[in-house]
Amino acid sequence: MMAALLTGLVSNTLYAQRTRQDSLSTEKLAASAAPFFAAAQTEALHEALTTAASELGGRLLVIDLDGKVQMDTFSLLDGKRLAVPEVVEVLTTDASHAYGIHPVRGVLSDNASDAEDYAALCAARMTSSGQTIGALLLSAPVTELHNAIVTVERQLLTVFVAVAAAALIAALVFAVTITRPVKALTSTIRRMGRGDLSARVKVRASGEMKELADSYNAMAEKIENFDRSRSQFVSNASHELKTPLATMKILLENLLYDPDMPSELRTEFMQDMNHEIDRLTGIITDLLTLTQIDSHDAELHAQEVDLSALTEETLHTLRPAADKHGQRLFVQLAPDVRIVGDPSKLTQIIYNLADNALKYTPEGGEIHITLSAQGADAVLTVSDNGIGIPEEDQAHIFDRFYRVDKARSRATGGTGLGLSIVRQMVQLHGGAITVDSVPEKGSSFTVTLPLQKGVH
Template sequence: MRWRLFVLFFLVSFIPFMLFAPIVMDRIETSYIEQSKAEWLRQANRISTQISEGNYLKDYTSYTYFESYIRGLGKEKGFNGNGRIVVVDKLGYIIADSAAADKGHTIMSKQVFDALRKIDSAEPYSREDQKVMSAAVPITDKDNKDEVLGAVIVTAKIDDIYRSLDEMQNQVYLLSLFTSLLIGLLSFFTSSFISRPLKVLMKFVQKITNGQLDQKVDVKGKDEIAELGNAFNHMAEQLQRVEHSRQEFVSNVSHELKTPLSSIKVLTESLLFQENVPVEMYKEFFMDINSEVDRLNNIISDLLTLVRLDQTEVPMNIQTTNLNDMTQAILKRLIPLAKKKDIKLIYQSHKEIFVDIDEVKLTLAISNLIENAIKYTPEGGEVRVVLQSDLQDAQISVEDTGIGIAKDEQSKIFERFYRTDKTRNRETGGTGLGLSITYRTVIMHNGSIQVESEEGKGSIFTVQIPIRHL
């Protein structure tokens, strides 16, 4: 498996080099050819200037000398055995040839015609498996530069350029191969170095998958791998917290259900194992049993409500609702509970407020807040419900003059089954789930809920929800 990985790294680096090498060689070849063109054009122009200055194409008295002069130039360094010089007049007739091969012939080619029209040119071509450079420049009258007297054609073998290019190409491909091998090795060892901590991390992930949540990765450094390790540790901590919460929830549910069941069992056994029990005691015990059954129903109903609210996609029946009418309807239902304790219910609102809400769900949430305020306010106290709004949000405040909540417990009251005073809450008939349901419902409406409280003075619960539901 590891050698396959190395081959993969090698191919990934080698293929781009193989694609890039021909482009590089083409650029180098173009550069060499252009340099060769410039060099042979320079040579041709030098000869053209010497012929023009010697006036050889106008003064034929020194023709013999001119011929020997051209042959001499052909034997100079750079031409001997490698190049040839041909001079033609303005009709293309060869009047001098360093090789003395085509004298007396006429050259009819585009390159010669261009030279006779004062256009310098140099082009490579192949001849008998040889690479040749041909350069042609005009010869002008030294007294009248506009008059063309003929042209100089210089041809030279440039096989040495292509031999150099072939050698260079071999070196480029060898260098590409060596570089690819080196990059492949470096990539292989680097990937092994990087993948080692990832493999360790995968082992921890598998342990967590198998239920071993108490896993923690030893994080070193500050690179991306370290960040991944920190993220894993944070995830493991969250999973542990969720698991602890789940276990605590199951424990609380079991405890809450066991308490009324134990009471029912004790009451039932008292009736079963006693003889001559008076009818009054039967009635009293059955009333207690009925009360415990109601308590069980309340707990189960609240649990089912929480389960529905915890679903990933909770169906929301959003409609524009008059918040004033909804709140007044809640207060009307709770007036009998308040009258039993001589608690004064006060409702305040300065304007009609219309909001986009699921009326059934939010009614349950606000009812929980007001009912709690009544339950935990001493007799003769006061519960105030205030509605306010701005352009974006509506605000519902429930203020009581009750027993209040300790500072260190205010952040926990929305947890399931959390009780600040377990005995007191059981006496009032609470399940410990009402505030959890309220909190979840408000969050579903993209809102927020906050509490301000002081022991012995009372509490203020403030719910804020957007007027328009997004």
């Protein structure tokens, strides 16, 4: 459509230009030739028109009011009647000139070889003293103009076909490059939706598509990890719960099938069972705490807490255990270190760290606990000179159920949940926890908690 429109526009412009030129020169000629025609100076008229005709590259005819040809520079139609519409228009109406394009044959010539040719006919009124005395007709071939237009048309058409083809190819390429990654992404999402969490998108695209695929893959990775850790958590938890239950069953069966058991042994078995029940209760309490934090149900009953007093209180409950093992507690607490936090959760942080220090330090060991305000943080350190933690385990001790030495922990009753609870609670308070430990030399845990603004 654009091509047709443009070529139409171009040919119209070219024709209009030609019309203007022809009309102008015919009118000028008519004005200059009129006196000769009026005065019947045939010789002079003929000479003037012949010169002009050759200059214009056409044929000139003078037609009188009766429509008869009075002069033809080709000398073919002299004396004949000529009913060319343009001439009729000029002679019968007020128009000073008229213009039209006609096939040459039948109008100005009967020559069959001219069949293909078109001529531009331009008629102009000839006047003398205000009276119309005839018309001057210019007939010029338009083959050149026609050829020029055809050339322009062809060139435009070629350009448009090329542009259209290029646009089509570009659109196809674009559609393929856009839809292929989207398709890949969609099929991967479907696979994930069906439960295959290992599905990842392989996209070689760039820019936004790549960003989208990368983000999606990152999210898929997270979901897969989450799913894995959740099922691991469930299996670990079941395993931990199974062990005390199995122990209790053996104890109970012993009691059941041996009614003659001495009463001291019976009491001992009962005490063991009581101990296992305590252990079970402890594990379940820990598990509940963790799942509560996970489901964001754990509310932070935040209030201003005197961390110094809270630490002192918590350590008080642990002193008997330390004394029992001949361990010495060195406590150095800066007074009045206040933070905003949840007292029960803060107690749990202090208790679990101190409990570990006692558990993993041999008899007669030393445990140092300090609390101070450093800059914008309250800093609590719990150090011992116990068994220490190997370098490679240090990154994992905050994971759920992670124990460095399973056998030894089992003997001390550890489940591997204490530190993961500590870390979650420290994070809940906007703080951080780090460990520094050397095997056989001891461990040091440092907790930093943001101080309440303006307090202390």
